[in-house]
Amino acid sequence: MLKYNFDWSIVTSGKYFEWLVSGLKVTLELSVVGIVCAFILGLLIAVLRMSHFRPVRWIATAYLEFFRNTPLLVQIFFWYFGSYKVLPTVVNDWLNSTNFEFAAAAIALTIYTSAFIAEDIRSGILSIPKEQMEAARSAGFSYLRSMQYIILPQAVRITVPPLVNQFLNLAKNSSLAMSIGVMELTYQARQVESYTFKGFEAFTAATVVYLVLSVIITALMDLYNKKVLNPHRA
Amino acid sequence: MKRLAAVVIGLAALMGTFGKAIAAAPADTLAEVKKKGVLVAGVKDSLPPFGYVDEKSREIVGYDVDFVKAIAKKLGVKVELKPVTSASRMPQLTEGNIDIIAATMTKNPERAKQIGFSHTYFATGQKFITVKGKVKSLKDLAGKKIGTAKGSTSEQNVKTAIPTATVLAFDDYPQAFLALQQGKVAAVTTDEAILAGILAKAPNKAKFEIPNVQISTEPYGLGMRKEDAKFIAFVNKTILEMEKSGEAKRIFEKWFGKGTPFALKRTFKIVADK
Amino acid sequence: MEEALNFQVIIDNLTYFMIGRYPNGPLGGLGLTMYLAVVSCVLSFFGGLILGLLSLSRHAIIRHPVNLIINAVRGIPLLMVIFWMYFLLPAMMGKTVPEATTVIMGLTIFTSAYMSQIVRAGIQGIPKGQTEAAISTGLKPWQAMLYIILPQGLRNMIPSFVNQFVSLIKDTSLAFIVGVSELTHVGTQINNRTMAYPTEIFIFIAGVYFVLCFAFTSFSRWLEGRLTWRKSI
Numbered sequence: 001m002l003k004y005n006f007d008w009s010i011v012t013s014g015k016y017f018e019w020l021v022s023g024l025k026v027t028l029e030l031s032v033v034g035i036v037c038a039f040i041l042g043l044l045i046a047v048l049r050m051s052h053f054r055p056v057r058w059i060a061t062a063y064l065e066f067f068r069n070t071p072l073l074v075q076i077f078f079w080y081f082g083s084y085k086v087l088p089t090v091v092n093d094w095l096n097s098t099n100f101e102f103a104a105a106a107i108a109l110t111i112y113t114s115a116f117i118a119e120d121i122r123s124g125i126l127s128i129p130k131e132q133m134e135a136a137r138s139a140g141f142s143y144l145r146s147m148q149y150i151i152l153p154q155a156v157r158i159t160v161p162p163l164v165n166q167f168l169n170l171a172k173n174s175s176l177a178m179s180i181g182v183m184e185l186t187y188q189a190r191q192v193e194s195y196t197f198k199g200f201e202a203f204t205a206a207t208v209v210y211l212v213l214s215v216i217i218t219a220l221m222d223l224y225n226k227k228v229l230n231p232h233r234a
Numbered sequence: 235m236k237r238l239a240a241v242v243i244g245l246a247a248l249m250g251t252f253g254k255a256i257a258a259a260p261a262d263t264l265a266e267v268k269k270k271g272v273l274v275a276g277v278k279d280s281l282p283p284f285g286y287v288d289e290k291s292r293e294i295v296g297y298d299v300d301f302v303k304a305i306a307k308k309l310g311v312k313v314e315l316k317p318v319t320s321a322s323r324m325p326q327l328t329e330g331n332i333d334i335i336a337a338t339m340t341k342n343p344e345r346a347k348q349i350g351f352s353h354t355y356f357a358t359g360q361k362f363i364t365v366k367g368k369v370k371s372l373k374d375l376a377g378k379k380i381g382t383a384k385g386s387t388s389e390q391n392v393k394t395a396i397p398t399a400t401v402l403a404f405d406d407y408p409q410a411f412l413a414l415q416q417g418k419v420a421a422v423t424t425d426e427a428i429l430a431g432i433l434a435k436a437p438n439k440a441k442f443e444i445p446n447v448q449i450s451t452e453p454y455g456l457g458m459r460k461e462d463a464k465f466i467a468f469v470n471k472t473i474l475e476m477e478k479s480g481e482a483k484r485i486f487e488k489w490f491g492k493g494t495p496f497a498l499k500r501t502f503k504i505v506a507d508k
Numbered sequence: 509m510e511e512a513l514n515f516q517v518i519i520d521n522l523t524y525f526m527i528g529r530y531p532n533g534p535l536g537g538l539g540l541t542m543y544l545a546v547v548s549c550v551l552s553f554f555g556g557l558i559l560g561l562l563s564l565s566r567h568a569i570i571r572h573p574v575n576l577i578i579n580a581v582r583g584i585p586l587l588m589v590i591f592w593m594y595f596l597l598p599a600m601m602g603k604t605v606p607e608a609t610t611v612i613m614g615l616t617i618f619t620s621a622y623m624s625q626i627v628r629a630g631i632q633g634i635p636k637g638q639t640e641a642a643i644s645t646g647l648k649p650w651q652a653m654l655y656i657i658l659p660q661g662l663r664n665m666i667p668s669f670v671n672q673f674v675s676l677i678k679d680t681s682l683a684f685i686v687g688v689s690e691l692t693h694v695g696t697q698i699n700n701r702t703m704a705y706p707t708e709i710f711i712f713i714a715g716v717y718f719v720l721c722f723a724f725t726s727f728s729r730w731l732e733g734r735l736t737w738r739k740s741i
Contacts, residue, residue: 069674069721070714071681074692078714081409081699081706084416085513096417101402172585179685181381181402186587191403194321194385197348203591207584214583279689280700287697289520292529316607317687329598331607405685408700415703437704 007198011205016192020205023188030102030184031171034109038170039163041110042117047147049122060118067115073176075112080104080180105177113170117163124159125151157228164221171213185209263333263458263465264309271311275302276332279317280408282431283489283496284338297489298336301355301456301473304481305334308472319405321385324349327457334469335457338428340387350466351455355473355482357502358427359448360391363414366443369421375399378420381410387452388424395449408432414442425452427490427498434495470506477504517705518712521698525712528689536689538716544608544680544690548615549673555616556623561653563628581621586679590614590686611683619676626668630661664735670728674721681717691716 010016048060067075080101084092095103128151136146178187189206193199267273277298278285285296294315306313316332323335327349341351362369362380369375376398382388384403393401402419404410410422411432422429429444436442456473458466476482482504490498518525528536535543562574581589593614597605605613634657642652684693695713699706 065722065725066718069678069718069725071678071692071717073681073684074695074710074714074717077692077696077706078710081412081416082710083707085707093417100418175585175587176682178587179405181404186585186591190321190384193325195390197324199325199591200595203588203595207588207592210584210588211580218579218583280697282701286701287524287529289524289701291532292524293533317689319687322687325594329594330603331598331605405696406700408703409696412699412703412706432703435701435703437702 006201008201010196010198011192011201016196016202019188019192020185020202020209023183023185023206024209026102026182026184027171027174030106030109030174030177030182031167033106034113034170034174035167037106037110038113038117038166041114043121043152045114045118046121046125049118050125052143064115064118067111068119072108072112072173073179076105076108076176076180079108101177101180101182104180105174105182109170109174109177112173113166116166116169120162120166121155121159123162124155127158128154160224160228161221164217164224168214168217171217172210175210261461263462264468267309267311267333267465272314273302273306273309273311273334274314274316274332275299275306276316276318276323276326276335276337277302278319278337278406279315280406281338281428282435283494284428284431285315285317285336297356297485298338300485300488301476302334302336304476304485305456305469305472308475309468319385320383321405323457324385327459330459333458333465337457338425339454339457340425340452341455342387345457348460350458350460350462352458352466352469353473353504353507354453354455354502355504356427356454356486358425358452358454360388360423360450360452361426361429361444361446361448362421362423363411363429363433363442363444364421365414366441369445369447372396372447372449375421379418381413381419381422382424383407383410386424387450391450392423411436423449427496430496430498473504474506513708513711514705515708515712517698517702517708524698525691525694525716528694534689537694538691540608540688541677541680541690541692542720544612544615544683544688545673545677548612548619548680549676551612551616552619552623552672552676553669555620556627559620559624560627560631563624564631566649578621578624581618586614586618586682587685589618590682593617594686607686607688608683610686611680611688615676615679618679619672622675623669623672626665626672627661630665630668631657633664634661667728667732667735670724670731674724674728677721677724678717 011020045060045063048056049064051057051060083104087095132150132154133146136150137143141149174184175186177184178190181187183191185206189202192202196202277294277296279294280286281296283296284298285294287293288295294317299315302315303313316326318326318332318335318337320337323332323337323339324345326332327335335349338356339345341354345351362375364375372395375396379400379402380392380396381402381404382392383406386403389401389403392399402410402413404413407422407424407428410419413419414422415436415438422432426444426448433439433442433444456469458469473482476485483500486500488494490496490500525537527539528534530536530539534540559574559578562570563578565571565574590611593610597610597613631653638656638660639649639652642656643649647655680690681692683690684696687693689697691713695709699709702709
C-alpha cells in the first residue's frame with residue numbers, strides 16, 4: 001500500500017515555488033486583460049442590443065445567445081486551433097509571431113464573458129425609468145449622448161455587483177487556458193505534480209491562491225455595496 | 235480577512251483527514267485481476283500506431299494495445315482499455331484506476347522511484363519534426379517555441395537540451411503537431427516512433443521532416459505498481475516469451491514494419507534488464 | 509492558410525460524435541455529455557437544497573461552517589474542484605473511482621454550492637408572514653419550512669434551476685481534461701487523428717452544444733414568463 005509523505009517545502013520555496021509564482025502572474029495578466037476587454041465589448045453589445053435598428057439588434061442578440069450557450073473550453077480550442085482557416089494568412093502569420101496561446105485564451109475569455117456582461121448591463125439599463133431617456137432627449141441630447149451622460153452612468157452603478165461576479169468568474173475560468181499550453185497557475189500546479197509527483201501539495205497551493213483572490217475581490221465588492229449602494233446604512 | 239483565515243483553517247483540517255490514506259490500490263494485482271476477470275490497461279487513444287481509435291470499428295487499437303491483449307490472454311482474462319494521457323497515466327496507476335500502463339512510457343530513474351517497469355518492450359530516440367529544411371542541428375532551434383506533451387520525458391529532455399527554447403506542453407502530441415502545421419511552434423519533439431506515426435497520418439506530410447538530430451534514447455516499459463512484484467514478474471516472463479515465440483516481432487511488423495507508412499527497422503530485442 | 513471548410517469529417521465520424529464506442533464499448537460523445545449533465549443535475553438539486561436549507565439554519569454552529577464550505581467552493585475554479593476529487597475520492601471511498609464518477613462528483617459539489625444560493629434566495633423571497641402564520645397554526649418551524657415555504661419557493665426557483673442545468677451541460681466539457689470521452693474529448697480525439705479539420709470540428713461541436721443549451725435557455729425563459737403570469741392573476 002502506498003504511503004503518502006507530505007513535503008510542503010517544495011511549494012513554499014525553490015524552483016517549484018517560482019513556477020507557481022510565474023503561473024499566478026500569468027493568471028493575473030490574463031484576468032486583467034480579459035476583464036478590461038470583456039467590459040468594453042460587453043458594454044458595446046448591450047448598447048447594440050437596444051438599438052432601434054432591427055438588424056443590429058438581431059446581430060447583437062445572436063452574438064450573445066451563441067457565445068453564452070457554448071462551453072468556454074470549446075471556444076478556447078476554436079480560437080487556438082480552429083481560427084486559422086477563417087482568418088487571412090497575414091493575420092495568422094502575425095498572430096503566430098506573438099504569444100498566440102495567451103492571445104487565443106484572452107480572446108475566448110473576453111468574448112465568452114462579454115456576452116454575460118452585456119446581459120447584466122442591459123438589465124441595469126432597463127431598470128432606469130424610461131422617462132429619464134425621454135427627458136434627456138427633450139432636453140436636446142441625441143440618443144447616444146443621452147446614453148452616455150444620463151443612462152449609462154446610473155446603470156453602471158447598479159450593475160457593479162453582478163459585474164464583479166462576472167470578473168470573478170473570468171478569473172476562475174482563466175484556468176481553462178492551461179488546455180492550450182498557457183502557463184498559468186493551474187498549468188504550473190500540474191507541472192509541479194508531474195515533475196515531483198506531489199500533486200496534493202501543488203494543488204493545495206494553487207487552491208489557496210485562487211481562494212485568496214476570490215476573497216479579496218469579494219471583500220472589495222462588500223465595501224462597494226456599503227459605501228456606494230447603501231451609503232446611509234451603518 | 236477573517237473569512238480567509240477560516241477558509242485556510244478549514245482546508246488544513248480537510249487535508250489532515252484525508253491525507254492519511256491517499257491511495258487504495260490492490261496490493262496483489264495478479265490475484266485481483268484473475269478474480270475480477272478483467273485487466274484494466276491505460277493506453278493512449280490518439281497516438282497511432284501505439285494506441286488510437288480505429289475509424290471503422292470505433293475501437294482502440296495499436297502496438298501498445300496488442301501487448302496488453304497478449305498479457306491478458308496469458309492471464310485468461312478480458313481487457314478493458316482506458317484512455318490516458320502522459321500526465322494522467324501515473325496517478326491513474328498509483329490510485330488503482332488502472333492495473334497496467336501501456337502508453338509509450340519511457341523508463342527513467344525518476345519514474346522508477348514511483349512505479350515498477352517491465353523490461354523494455356520498445357526502444358526509440360527523441361527527435362524533432364520541423365518544416366523541411368529549417369533545422370540542421372540543435373542550434374537552429376535555440377530561442378524557438380517547441381511543442382510537446384505535458385508530463386512526458388520529452389518535455390524534460392528538451393528543456394535540458396535547448397535551455398533557450400520555450401517549451402509548450404499540450405495535452406498530447408497530435409495537438410502539438412497541429413500547432414506546428416499552423417506555424418505556432420517551430421518544432422514538435424518526442425520519440426521518433428511517435429513522430430513517424432504522426433507524420434505518416436499528416437495530411438500535408440511533404441512539408442515536414444524528421445531531421446537526424448537526436449537528443450536522447452528512449453526505452454519504453456510497461457508500468458505497474460511498484461510493490462506489485464508478482465505481477466511485474468509475470469508481465470516480464472510473458473513479454474520474454476513473446477520475444478522467443480516471435481509474437482513480439484510480429485506485433486512490431488504489423489504496426490511499424492514494411493507495408494506500414496512507417497517502415498521502421500526493429501533495432502531492439504526484448505531482453506531481461508540488468 | 510485560408511482554405512475552404514470541409515465538413516465531410518463530421519459526417520464520417522457522426523456516430524462516434526454522438527455515442528462514442530457504444531454499444532461495443534462505453535458510451536461516449538454527446539450521449540455521455542448528457543448522461544454526466546443529467547446525473548450531476550439531479551444530485552446537485554438535492555445537494556443545493558440541503559446546503560441551502562442548512563445555510564439558513566437558526567443555529568450558528570450549522571450555518572457558519574456550511575456557508576464557509578459554500579463560499580470556498582464558489583471561490584475556486586471548477587477545474588480545481590475536479591482535480592481535488594481526483595485526489596480525495598479514492599482516499600474517502602477507500603477504493604478506486606472511475607473518471608466519470610470523479611467528474612460527476614466534481615460537478616455536483618461545484619453546482620450544489622451555486623444551487624444553494626438559488627434555494628436561499630427562493631426561500632428568502634417568500635414573505636416572512638407566511639412562516640409566522642404557519643407556526644401560529646401549530647406547525648413546528650421545520651414543518652412550516654417543508655410544507656409551506658419550500659413548495660412555493662421551489663416553484664419560483666425552477667427557471668434558475670434550468671439555467672443551472674445549462675451551465676452544467678457546458679461544464680461537462682471539462683471532463684475532457686481528465687480523459688472522459690464526452691463530446692469535447694471525442695472532438696479532440698478526432699481532431700488529433702485527422703489533424704486537418706480543427707475549424708470544422710470545433711464549429712460543429714460548438715453548434716451541438718449551442719442547440720442543446722439554447723433549447724433549455726429558451727425553455728427556462730418560457731417558464732419564467734409563465735410563472736410571472738400566474739402570479740399576476
